[in-house]
């Protein structure tokens with residue numbers, strides 16, 4: 001019997017193409033005896049909707065919950081623009097996050113040296129950039145109730161979304177951020193809009209309380225709008241940034257875009273450790289989306305997906321060395337001058353998804 | 365009797381210093397017979413709190429409502445970090461916006477040619493940049509109820525903010541955006557998170573409906589997180605961007621920062637035209653804040669404040685020519701190589717607030 005189980009959800013668009021490269025990697029690490037993974041896979045997003053009329057089936061959610069780690073591609077595309085709201089592709093992602101209770105979304109924004117000049121920012125501002133955005137993922141306006149549209153008559157409707165945070169939710173995500181800061185630059189920026197939002201006031205209060213347990217970590221408060229600005233102005237001032245679900249969505253995208261390496265960035269979403277086994281539910285996915293415009297062409301960049309698998313090795317299975325080997329293989333291939341179309345550069349060779357995947361595997 | 369009334373609220377920090385330069389300008393245009401402004405001024409933010417224990421007095425709110433235009437500096441600073449929530453400096457701004465009902469916040473992000481190299485982005489990406497963010501300013505999560513923190517006992521609290529939009533609020537801000545797009549590049553991007561928020565679903569539905577009345581304007585939908593990314597990646601793809609209060613707060617700050625000209629950017633907040641007189645309440649303020657770190661040193665950049673006054677000339681008093689003259693004077697002074705500290709450049713002369721104000725006035 002395999003010791004570790006992976007549940008693969010390639011999703012839509014380029015999700016299916018880049019997942020293939022991870023499957024090859026798994027086959028290889030298993031064959032080499034480096035891992036003992038059993039894998040199963042399911043449908044998510046538009047793919048599930050087309051087949052089952054829902055963004056993800058209860059069965060696949062159950063499988064995701066039972067697995068040691070879920071590896072997720074990407075969902076969505078114009079094809080499903082008119083799907084009913086509750087069955088739109090994104091609903092799969094939101095349901096999985098909530099049911100797996102993976103509240104801590106880790107989004108590293110790293111600038112690969114070979115790609116520093118691909119950033120829209122000046123090279124010296126992003127070279128060596130290494131920010132970790134810690135985004136709260138199971139609360140806030142994404143899930144708060146009421147969340148409704150009411151018909152008021154006379155052609156008028158009222159839409160309501162509700163941002164809700166409780167102390168324990170802020171406390172646990174803050175601890176994740178402080179713990180990670182200890183292993184890195186020792187600095188946490190906490191971003192909120194406490195000048196306008198009550199949830200921001202509570203957010204700040206709880207984060208400051210948690211900080212008392214981490215005297216060795218520097219805490220800075222920053223307003224979310226200013227955080228967005230400062231990310232663009234001088235990104236290297238940041239080490240770890242902790243923020244809520246909605247601000248995290250935007251700020252992590254800004255941070256990712258700064259690096260010039262969007263197609264390269266993985267993410268991990270972790271739950272609380274099980275009180276008995278210590279295991280945490282975990283969900284790994286690239287930061288980029290399903291890129292419907294280039295889907296099916298075999299040109300998508302598989303690196304973020306492969307790097308997400310590396311994060312799984314590190315965070316779910318404690319295979320630190322193998323994780324580093326995969327990450328080094330990615331860097332080595334870039335140093336060799338291989339590029340997919342999204343990061344094409346002069347004097348570099350542009351290759352497709354399969355060739356990029358094979359080149360990384362060949363380095364291992 | 366003066367034909368037009370201005371109510372000046374310098375606020376805190378550098379707000380008071382940069383307002384002085386606008387006052388000199390008003391004195392000059394009045395003396396030249398170009399304008400016939402009566403001015404009065406009040407206290408807002410920390411300044412009002414220190415004197416009256418509130419962020420703004422009822423009397424000053426009444427004066428703001430009675431004036432033809434309000435010229436606002438900036439509020440806030442660490443001194444008032446522990447002021448009670450309802451009296452924090454920002455409360456003045458929020459109350460004024462709401463009571464004046466200035467729902468349409470126009471935030472131009474223009475890259476002054478002389479400053480293109482001051483941007484953190486590569487020069488060719490921002491040179492000639494001219495984006496107009498149209499932000500909804502009197503609705504959304506800023507004002508929705510409930511907005512509370514509840515003590516749940518056991519050290520737990522629950523904070524709630526509510527995002528609410530009704531059809532008419534979205535309709536009127538969309539019309540402002542489309543009308544402005546007609547006078548510019550003819551393109552509107554509408555940014556929301558309809559994949560997660562019901563208010564986003566309604567936002568998109570209403571904007572699409574309004575678009576039917578503007579067949580000559582191109583409408584693009586964009587998710588707010590992607591909008592933030594795209595602003596960083598290729599900002600010149602945008603002309604007008606319309607979005608809600610919270611996304612507008614963040615996206616307009618990103619857009620402003622891109623230009624390298626943050627200390628230069630004005631904003632206008634406009635109400636609905638009065639059904640009888642056609643006049644709209646109007647509120648003008650720089651995009652930047654009160655910069656407590658440099659307050660009192662006489663080094664703040666007065667340009668955004670002066671440009672805000674120019675916007676008042678244009679939008680409230682239809683003095684298009686004089687507005688352009690002021691804007692041209694700003695550009696001319698920059699071309700002459702004068703800079704305040706925030707935009708200091710090699711081969712340019714760094715001057716203080718007063719000298720910059722005087723140089724602009726001298727060009728008129």
Ligand SMILES: CC(C)[C@H](C(=O)O)[C@@H](O)C(=O)O
Nearest residue numbers: 076090093094249559560589
């Ligand atoms: C697809 C969407 C629901 C999702 C989000 O808003 O969280 C995405 O933008 C992300 O950041 O993972």
Ligand SMILES: CC(C)[C@H](C(=O)O)[C@@H](O)C(=O)O
Nearest residue numbers: 195196225440454457458613
């Ligand atoms: C000061 C603050 C309340 C305000 C806002 O959030 O609207 C500011 O950031 C702005 O953009 O004008």
